Amino acid sequence: MSKLFTLIKKELREMITPQVIIPAVVMVLIFMFIGNVVGKETKKFKAPQNIVVLDNDGSTLSGEAVEILKKSNFNVSRLAETTTNEAIRIAKEKNISVVLAIPEGFGEGIEKLKPQKIETYAIMKNFSLQGNQSKAILDASLAAFNNFVSDRIIASQLKGGNPADLKNPIQREDNVIIGDRMAKVNAATIIGFVQSQATFLPIILFIIITLASTIIATAIATEKENKTLETLLTTPVDRRFIIMAKMIGAGTVALIMAGIYIIGFGYYLKGLTGVGAGAGNLGGAAEALGLVITPGGYALLGLTIFSGILCALSIATVIGSFAQDAKGVQGLISPLMIMLLIPYLLLMLIDINSAGPALKYLVYAIPFSYTFLGIQNIFLKNYAMIFFGIGYSLVFFTVFVLIAGKIFSSDKIITLKLNFRRKK
């Protein structure tokens, strides 16, 4: 066993290099920076929004409407008896992006139940998503305005009734059922909660599996290229140890890198949403629906992920054996990448159970599908699928480890050659 540890130590020294760690750390810093910047801007957006209201009507109704805007999280700069151009000039001066102009006769027209126009001016400075802010402010201010005015009209006609009851005579009470559990909650909220977790994990998984596979295949190919493998094969070391050490080394590096990415992505999401990655504030609804991962659930999720990583490592070991050099790995590893991409993209976009039989069987034939579906299956308590996935991945792992063992214990490891690069 001490020889195995010697080999693992060597693999880690070879695999954990500044060239591997520095880009990952830089990526995390970029994630943190973007999350921080976007988060700050989002906070600004949530603060009271500045708006210029040109009230050339001066009626009681227009005055009350402006007061309603102030109560609806708007900082209103009210102007009267001036031109629209002057109002726009003042808005530009104060760096305000929205102007509402209430024309003369507005209040009188409303009293006569005639629809009235309010002119809106959006001062655009760029076309980024944040440039869309002025539209959002306009929509929100006009909605507040309309609501107030319609409430006033309904109240005046209804005498004693509640305008809100008339506008929404049907009240909804949402319930969601998962399996045999039910909770009073909106379906969109539950989907949002599950997706926040079920989307985040596959991204990290995709990174881990891709990294681990590339690292191990490159490690084997580099050893072949440098002839260090030839030396290693003539030493008194069990050849299975050579494969195991590479798998353990690549798996460890992939987990470290995944940890770094999780931290970075967590900061990014925190910056964007103001909450930690995957966090949800659903009170008892999630718990009532069983959408809480128990320690047993975490253990199963861990096993699902672990079996998926093992499966990828074993396939990549065989692939690495075919490569003549490190550059050749890029081409050879593409079938594995396709095996990862198909379930990764499809499961994010569609419900695979409602897909056609050919597509469904294709996805379920790929062992990584069960890894990507892991968290959903745990939420849905689909234990049969979870255990089948773990077993299926381990069968793949065993088959490919046996193939790798066969290759390493024969001279195939030296003589096998596949090169897709064009010969000069």
Next chain:
Amino acid sequence: MPIVLEVKNLSKNYGSVTAAKDISFNVSDNEIFALIGPNGAGKSTTIRMIATILKPTSGMAKVLEHDIVKDAARVREVISYLPEEAGAYKNLTGRQYLRFMADLYANDKKKAKEFVVLGEELSGLGKRLSDKIGAYSKGMTRKILLARTLMIRPKLAILDEPTSGLDMINALEVRKIIRQFSRQGMAVLLSSHNMLEIEFLSDRVGIIDKGEIREIGTSEELKAKHDSRNLEEVFLKVTNR
């Protein structure tokens, strides 16, 4: 002298291509046996079979009575192989590399330490042993690899072009070390393109061409037999070039 390496009718085919055919020779204790031949003659294939990397198609070879196929694990305990144009782990320092290789051969820490001390001395790299191998020149890399090969004091050292990449002074030094180790009880199987090196180092020479051994003997015997002034001439006559 006891025979360390016995090779009998060793052959290797890659599909329809015969890389080595009926190769037979022996190497005794303290002896340096050199295989010479043009590129593609079958030297490296023969050496790789004896080093337990390639499996022979037919024939047999034994190292200290251990069969290279049936008892490969035991063979690996007593041989040390230096491939031609081999590299080393670039992210390890020279010292870490020697320690890594020593740990693979030694059964205890004391033995491993002895190997490393000898390896450090043989490499002659001094303070540069603390540098990463990625920063070494081709010559320095070759020296650390040769030190690694010899530090474990194998019963049979298999050296493919041992001085390739070394300047004249370092090559001379290396040849001296190989000879010294051989005299201390190590058999050596080497291949080289450098006829001067072969004449200086080897006790016996095997000329290989198109996968077959054409001649075996000491340099003097071969020169006398083919009425030649040096091994180069012998080589050309034997291979009809």
